[in-house]
Amino acid sequence: MKISLGSDHGGVDLKNAVLQVLKDMGHEAIDRGTYDHQRVDYPDYGKAVAEDVAKGEADFGVLVCTTGIGISISANKVRGIRAAVVSNEDGAEFSRRHNNANIICFGQKYQTAYEAAKFTRIFLETPYDGGRHQIRLDKISAIELENER
Numbered sequence: 001m002k003i004s005l006g007s008d009h010g011g012v013d014l015k016n017a018v019l020q021v022l023k024d025m026g027h028e029a030i031d032r033g034t035y036d037h038q039r040v041d042y043p044d045y046g047k048a049v050a051e052d053v054a055k056g057e058a059d060f061g062v063l064v065c066t067t068g069i070g071i072s073i074s075a076n077k078v079r080g081i082r083a084a085v086v087s088n089e090d091g092a093e094f095s096r097r098h099n100n101a102n103i104i105c106f107g108q109k110y111q112t113a114y115e116a117a118k119f120t121r122i123f124l125e126t127p128y129d130g131g132r133h134q135i136r137l138d139k140i141s142a143i144e145l146e147n148e149r
Ligand SMILES: O=C(CO)[C@H](O)[C@H](O)COP(=O)(O)O
Pocket: 008, 009, 010, 011, 039, 042, 065, 066, 067, 068, 069, 070, 071
């Protein structure tokens, strides 16, 4: 699969660790930065990865900041994006099964590289259940449309 990754300075180490694991798994990775510890603004990276996914240039995205919160909020502003902050295996599975999440987000402050790699693998391998969940996703899409300028 093709995966777009991004982080701010607070998530760069974890983003790089997940990037390496994804490459080792044979996935194609697009690294949207950041690339060092210089202070940057997380919305820039949330937007870049979210647009890759929304435009179909990537199948899924991975985003990391210090807490995972700001970068997920940013990504979720892009139409069609369902970015989920994940902190355990169950969340990795159910963000896909029930929410058809297309971006997984982590807080570097909370997740080890081992955990983030494991949660990302579960996320990528778990299909969407569809069925009754599509009714809810359609309602989310309707909220997006109603609030477009
Ligand atoms: O987690 C984050 C957003 O949710 C950011 O990584 C965090 O706010 C960056 O803060 P600072 O500039 O103090 O490193």
